Amino acid sequence: MKRIRPYGDRTDDGVIQLTFTLPIPAGPRARETARLFVEREMGMKDVKVAAMEAASRTHAYFVVYASTTASIDYDAVQVPVVDTPNYGFSGVNERIQGELKRHIVVVGGNNGFDSHTVGIDAIINMKGFAGDYGLERYPGFRAFNLGAQLKDDEFLDRAVEVHADAILVSKVVTQRDIHKEDARGLIERAKARGLRDRFIFILGGPRLSHKEALELGYDAGFGPGTKPSEVASYLVDEVIKRSKSHPAAGSGL
Amino acid sequence: MKRIRPYGDRTDDGVIQLTFTLPIPAGPRARETARLFVEREMGMKDVKVAAMEAASRTHAYFVVYASTTASIDYDAVQVPVVDTPNYGFSGVNERIQGELKRHIVVVGGNNGFDSHTVGIDAIINMKGFAGDYGLERYPGFRAFNLGAQLKDDEFLDRAVEVHADAILVSKVVTQRDIHKEDARGLIERAKARGLRDRFIFILGGPRLSHKEALELGYDAGFGPGTKPSEVASYLVDEVIKRSKSHPAAGSGL
Amino acid sequence: MPTLPVDEAKVAECRQLAARIARQVQDYIDQHTTVAVERTVLRLLGIDGVGDHGAPLANLLVETLHKEGALGQGAAYWLGRCFRLGLDNPKALVSSLPRLLADGGKQLPPLTPAEDAALRADIQRMAVDAVEELSRRREKRDALRQKLGVGEDPQKYIIVATGNIYEDVEQARAAAQAGAQIIAVIRSTAQSLLDYVPHGATTEGFGGTYATQENFRIMREALDDESQRLGRYIQLTNYSSGLCMPEIAFMAAHERLDMLLNDSMYGILFRDINMRRTFIDQYFSRRIIAASRIIINTGEDNYLTTADAVDQGHTVLASQFINEALAHLAGCVDSQLGLGHAHEINPWVEDSWLMELAQAQLIRQVFPRHPLKFMPPTKHMTGDIFWSHVYDAMFNLATVTTKQTIQLVGVMTEAMHTPLLMDRYCALKSVNYISGAAKHLADEIQFTPGGRIEKRALQVLDHAHETLKHVDDVGLMDAIGEGVFADTKRRVDGGKGHEGVVVREKNYFNPFLDLLRPPPAP
Amino acid sequence: MPTLPVDEAKVAECRQLAARIARQVQDYIDQHTTVAVERTVLRLLGIDGVGDHGAPLANLLVETLHKEGALGQGAAYWLGRCFRLGLDNPKALVSSLPRLLADGGKQLPPLTPAEDAALRADIQRMAVDAVEELSRRREKRDALRQKLGVGEDPQKYIIVATGNIYEDVEQARAAAQAGAQIIAVIRSTAQSLLDYVPHGATTEGFGGTYATQENFRIMREALDDESQRLGRYIQLTNYSSGLCMPEIAFMAAHERLDMLLNDSMYGILFRDINMRRTFIDQYFSRRIIAASRIIINTGEDNYLTTADAVDQGHTVLASQFINEALAHLAGCVDSQLGLGHAHEINPWVEDSWLMELAQAQLIRQVFPRHPLKFMPPTKHMTGDIFWSHVYDAMFNLATVTTKQTIQLVGVMTEAMHTPLLMDRYCALKSVNYISGAAKHLADEIQFTPGGRIEKRALQVLDHAHETLKHVDDVGLMDAIGEGVFADTKRRVDGGKGHEGVVVREKNYFNPFLDLLRPPPAP
């Protein structure tokens, strides 16, 4: 077991930096309140109030350095990861041609009121993301970008219509966890329509991880900075795996 | 009783920002470790890992937003303050001429190995600080700036020699609380030499407050941003008060 | 100010092209109206309040007219008819109208020309009053603004977005105290897709606060108070683009707002609102804006969030020419046109900041009298708030270096959440520092002739010119169909709200089309 | 690069004045030695290691010589005498020397001229070997540096200061990985006031890590490894000014350091070290530095922490001319002179950043071949790390805009503590971003002729010129007495270490004064 703690200037010193506002006017009493808050109420040590400023007549802004006594057992932290290797653009295409021998069909979009298409565009559209081509560019993929503000049924209908292998869902707005609500909603609708197992459901967005996607009922999740080739690699393996267990008709290559 | 908590975007939401480094390589597991660390080990809610970056091959850097459940009773926070009004340059001089009718003599410096004179210079030297004149400029003061790296006895000897009313101590370097050690050391030496009650002892510096100065055995303390006129105001009142109880000879005006 | 050797003839040609492009759209606009325009007419004529289920009376009336195919004559006409029937209580109107219009309006016999003229004259009188009321409110606003002064350019514009108008007020005051000059209350997510304006004070929003007339009033009242305390006038803005563009313009005018986000294409490109609907709506909204001398902020900055800012920088400029031309057609003057642009080039590209300066300076020179709105980085901001804060600082410096007018204050938590109170404080402090420390930088530097900055600027102008030629060739609506702007394609008959577009009948009545006139120059 | 119309004749005159000022000091230097110089001679001659209580043998020997009034002949001479007595074990020397010198050295009969010559020749041979060893080490360093390359200017210089050399290594590697090009290990507080250099690897320091030869070695070894991994050569620097200036210069040369903080007046002004002592010490330290082609970093930046940067900016420039002249007298060439200056103007003063640009550009032009060291804001940094980070960003931009050579990386926590690992990461990321985003900015702007920036720069030059005239009039030592530099007054016979100054006897022997010669130009 290896318990670790934050590294400030020396191993295990536990130093962290905090910024917060208290709804009280700045002044010596506010400074002491902040110090006590971090020391007594939050349980830290060596509390140094680096800055106190009047953010307004009634709000004091603080920058604090303090040492936490908390530590964590790093060895015990487990996190599910998408462990497909990244085959790269040509690697993916080779696997599709060589092993799968048919197109992979995907539909992607953003449901609910969230109008951000940038995330799904980065994965699907030709130009891709950070120099990594989008799925549209892969000869082995047929990819449909349905955009944003999609109704769940519209989304599922299109997937059925084009015989999709996978549904790619992007969620960007996260206020009050609306992304989770929307993401879960789509899965529930799919279940209700008996479509949950027909498709690989993939969730992505700047505040998401594989772990959270699994918790929300998806098959995989991708977070900030995802490259399209990572998604393509996951998909090709997963579709091959599934086509081995349920050899279904797909659109020939 | 008014318990308050940090104001992020709404009253009492408790949102604070944290930055820290963990001695582990950046990656999905590190991200989850950071999240769990803040949530489980530090006891916060709604933990959002805003950034994880590789500060080095073996250190992951994190920016986190989270809600603390802690709160503090603001009404119960008491902090001693120097409550002399600021009479300003001419106000102080008037009080000296009108009431005290003699010079106030002070010596100031920085003891120990701390070589920062900037703090004491700001209070004593002509030009003062932020447009507020230093004590040297006040006709009613005789101020001796002894500089830094002072030996305690040297400091006390000069105070005795010039019949000082007050000893002004500046402490800037705070590593491993050396400022406290040095500050306390001077008071102890003064006690040992029977000089503690002969002078008003004032402590100042960027990481000090009146409260801490009292705890360290001083009569008053001044923190960051102190203006010389605040110190002059405090001194004139304190010297008048003391000269009423012990009418001692001073250098005539 | 460092000056670029901009080819003025080419700029003039761009303006001509844009004028032609706009004229073509205007011809379409002039033959149509929309449910939103007609609701606005009713609101101008005093139809306020909501019905039983919270639906605004203006909506209920216009829906009925639309359903019955009567909207092409103009809601003003029908209001006149109802008045002549003695129906002057708006709630009663709502319940009677469906009956009156049923079966092709059999219960409403045709009017004699004299009756028709009298009806129009009555409404005309009301409309004159309404426009006078707007003028009075404009004057009141301008008087306070004049008296206290708004402070120096660049004007610091910052958003509040708690969802609760009362918390917004707290935060707006705090921002003003920290130096903000313009407060923008962000709307609740997806409000722009609602085909009605919610009513009353609201305390629950979603990444923003509902734009309602009462919320406008509450915020303006608080800012009037704060302005007095601070001895400087704090301006207020809100968002008009969307399915209720003209209605919100009316409410803003009525509640003495100073600015409005109002763009001829934003709704089309970023909210997938039908383009015909948007063009018609923007026109009427801008007629009100022109009369109330509200400053508009256009949305070209958004293009660079979906398209690459190096490759597509020129589309911003091209669109600004078009937005300008359309605004002129609605009576707006240059000093009202806060054309939007942005600092969105990938910051890790070599010399990215030089390209930012080039584009910002180019736009400054092409629109010298316009209160340009300069948007901070958003797309490349990350959760590393320390780095993001520095990135914003470079934007702040670009703003003063090129003498922008309205500076949207970038906030280090852009990639995370709408700003916390402390985020805003930090952001404003950075701007305050840089604006002072580099106050006269613009006067003290010149760009190296023939250098990288100059070349980039001239290239952007050339490309904008080519783009405008192309748009002129195919027409604006088809150009949007091709994805010329924001790398986003929209169909002429696609998108939301198309069903709300109506052909004006021959006898279409809307007294405000004549009455809303720009005020005399101040 | 934006160019200022600097009056080259005035610059030349400043150099002449400085040369005269330096010459006068040099005359004093040439007649004296110090305990530190003599300890260095012993170290060069192989006297390493510590005595029973941890005191370095060089100290023990020199103290004895000094106490007995024998130091004026030079420690080298006495070492030779001992050798001739068969005393060649240093520890034995330490215990025998006091006895030998007791009672005016009665036990040591005078030497014949031949014996004396032989003694000197023996030592001379050892000295030649020592100098050759230093050359070999210099060549080894230069070869690796040449092979891997140091990367582009401005070179990112960052400090580590944990107190524990092994943690320093961790942090230095981390910094290098984040882009640092030069690692400075800050010394433990007040080490510069110790009249000896601690020995061995150390793990407890005080706001810094003891500068010891072993610590130098450990760090250089780690950086060699990291340089290989990263494929770029990471430079190392440490601090030489203080009571052990020449000794640390020797250790640095021996351990292949690339740079040294080394200033002719820093110790006087900021550590209250006696000025005679300092002048003598700096000279010998710079003879070693010249031979080992170490880059020095001077300390004029510090002046602006005690004096106001607007009023006293010119004293930085005046002092740089003097530092340059003194370094030249010690054989240093311009490409070694990392003259220090700083970005320390009160940031809340209007146009403060314009004044920063003016001064930085002026210094750049006056010292075109010098690897200038530009220091970030320190004095006006505050505990508000967000704002402080922005303030540093402006410094970063000033650095690229005026093409500085060595950029001390400013860290947002300057007002709090020596940097944490994460602070350094954030700081380097900001520099990396700005250096790239504004890479060619210096080529792309010009300053407006006759404008604020030009005027400020020319004013600073004028005042520096006047200051130099005055210093030339009164002499450098008296000028320091008047508080010309850093608003700090020091007496000629005040301060620490004065007792360590010794007049050279007629037969003073120090073979290195001839042997240490600058290497051929690379």
Ligand code: B12
């Ligand atoms: C661009 C942008 C917009 C554009 C969107 C244009 C468009 N057509 O999409 C415009 C200007 C229109 C816009 C509008 C709004 N926005 Co916006 N916007 C942004 C912004 C600046 C950048 C987003 C971006 O371009 N990211 C780049 C892409 C490539 O990254 P990404 O989405 O993370 O995608 C990557 C990964 O996450 C992953 N991924 C994402 N999706 C998927 C899906 C799958 C299947 C997979 C495998 C991977 C994957 O792969 C991608 C590539 O690596 C962000 C701030 C920021 N810097 O993040 C705010 C932001 C997202 N917006 C925000 C808000 C609030 C809004 C508005 C509601 C504002 C308003 N009140 O008016 C409106 C939206 C209204 C609505 N109904 O939704 C907030 C969201 C706050 C929150 N946490 O909930 C943000 C964070 C800004 C802020 N601080 O307030 N926005």
Ligand code: B12
């Ligand atoms: C200027 C400066 C120096 C100058 C000092 C010149 C001089 N003659 O004083 C120089 C360059 C020489 C220097 C050297 C060092 N410094 Co220094 N220095 C600073 C710096 C940049 C600014 C301080 C300053 O000018 N403050 C302005 C004055 C006016 O403010 P002030 O001191 O707070 O004083 C005000 C109040 O506090 C109050 N006050 C202060 N004293 C008193 C006394 C009385 C009686 C009263 C009433 C009020 C009062 O009133 C004043 C006016 O409002 C700070 C960083 C920073 N920004 O704070 C680092 C800093 C203080 N230095 C630091 C260090 C470590 C050093 C060195 C040890 C570095 C080294 N290893 O080589 C050496 C010191 C060696 C030694 N033996 O002490 C650290 C201290 C870390 C810590 N918390 O302990 C700091 C924080 C920098 C850092 N991040 O590492 N330094």
Ligand SMILES: Cc1ncc(COP(=O)(O)O)c(C=O)c1O
């Ligand atoms: C011109 C314009 N209008 C409106 C908006 C906001 O619209 P919504 O409320 O639909 O998010 C923006 C946002 O960037 C804009 O630029």
Ligand SMILES: Cc1ncc(COP(=O)(O)O)c(C=O)c1O
């Ligand atoms: C030239 C020079 N030497 C030495 C130092 C450090 O000296 P000390 O170790 O005494 O703090 C500095 C610090 O700024 C310096 O500028």
